[in-house]
Amino acid sequence: MNNRQVRLKGRPQGIPQAEHFEIVEAAVPEPGEGQVLVRNIYLSVDPAMRGWIVDKVGYSAPVAIGEVMRSFASGRVELSHHPDFAVGDLVTGMFGWQDYAVVDGKAIQRKISELDLPLSTSLGVLGLNGITAYFGLLEIGQPKSGETLVVSTAAGAVGSCVGQIGKTLGCRTVGIAGGVNKKRLCLDEFGFDAAIDYKSEEVDAALAKACPDGVDVYFDNTAGPISDAVLKHLRLGARVAICGTASIASWDPIPQGPRVERHLLVKRARMQGFVVFDFAQRYDEARTKLAEWLRNGTIKYREEILEGIETAPDAIAGLYRGENLGKRLIQLASADA
């Protein structure tokens, strides 16, 4: 039983590229007392992962050179020395980019209970993407019925969910995405009332047209020029929820942009950053609601599933090239028992 692992080989400046990883074969250790052996079925590929390997104080200690790349994954228990988990259980957690993970029972995020839904959703809509959308929109954006909600990276795993939750709440939803295909996805699949392709359209003018009353809530996954344009359209009392900064290649040194203070002052507006981990005590609440929305068709999702661990090293870079349509996953084994 060989374990292929994707290890961090070098520390990138900015976006991690294929050259910063290497695939290595290693033995699978024997699980000890209280430990569980998990065979990974899906590995997650998330924009936030670039932050996990930057040698800077961030949310957590960076992945060390030579270490398996940290990632969320979902898989099946193959061996268990922990009373809470049995062989065959589907589980999700920080299992890393590898075929097999030996982890402490308490390191398993949860046993998957939505067995009627595809396992892949545990890393997307029912994973941190959906939960991020849920708390970021409801707790930080605080949209009200009739308000205008603008979302950047609107065709992405988080953005698409934000738009659909906003729509359910009675908002006018406007999605910003890169490319004709993503724009179409926003309109046809995720039900945005309007969509803007920032690659082919002049965002400022398109926003003026799409948001005639201004922007009440901006769910921001990008920072950069898209945000600069949205800020000009804020309405009195607007809320900006800062979820990610996809358009900024590097924060060292901090890039320059138009100052925000006057927009915030004149519009009595608020910009607020959040990290989903702050809501860890409330994940079940979000997941229950999201699963309900999935089952009744309120929320649709799109996935792009890469086949095989060989696709991993270039997978984060691909996200930042904007090449994926939907939540990016890597499949290592069959989800069927």
Next chain:
Amino acid sequence: MNNRQVRLKGRPQGIPQAEHFEIVEAAVPEPGEGQVLVRNIYLSVDPAMRGWIVDKVGYSAPVAIGEVMRSFASGRVELSHHPDFAVGDLVTGMFGWQDYAVVDGKAIQRKISELDLPLSTSLGVLGLNGITAYFGLLEIGQPKSGETLVVSTAAGAVGSCVGQIGKTLGCRTVGIAGGVNKKRLCLDEFGFDAAIDYKSEEVDAALAKACPDGVDVYFDNTAGPISDAVLKHLRLGARVAICGTASIASWDPIPQGPRVERHLLVKRARMQGFVVFDFAQRYDEARTKLAEWLRNGTIKYREEILEGIETAPDAIAGLYRGENLGKRLIQLASADA
């Protein structure tokens, strides 16, 4: 009875200078039905006044060329055709930079009731300066006991009040001001726990020393490089209350600065603009509390009183040159009956 008026002569780009005003003698009109004749005793000089003459959509329509400069003022009723006001009453309102104002009764902001306190406080601590400090700090900054509060333009009319209210709430207070005299005022008069002279000290290093645990609340009157430095020291869950942008000479075009998104994200922090007028329904609440603090010595204030209307044209420019120590007023007549 001649009325000297300071009229807007030209529209400035940026900070209004003496050359943008002219002093003109005019007749005092006869007050009509429901109107009141007020003799101005104190004229207010406020940083916000530069925004009132900029030909841009702001909080209100700009002062027209040839019009009397809009300003807060306090004075005495000399003639009244309004049942709520009698000759001799002290009143405050938007009476403009002139000796006499004829106004509708409803244009009078209030009849001054704190006759035991100096009339000048009606334009400072008991006027919009104090009320701005009160709501901006309590409602937007939301400081808690034991937190660190940083204030820019800390020796000014608003900033000094913010610091003293913060101190009363149990905060560690750190004031940033320009020049040795203002720094001393912060420490000796307004009771800040620490003060930084941004003209002679390296603000970033000084903040690190003055705020060893980071900054929980930043009450920002400046924007610009001072704010850029403070943002680097925000603590988890910090709140930035944006009250003014004194260090920005012009917002057209919007100046560049370091992007704020990553600070807000990593620190789960909030930046929020506010305008005191939004709290207009609650002014009495603030004034009652502020008057109580004035009487029991919790809040001290400093004024710089210019003599005569000839000082008005250069008075706003002087604020931005940072030459005043304390709330700047122009006295036109004796406050004694």
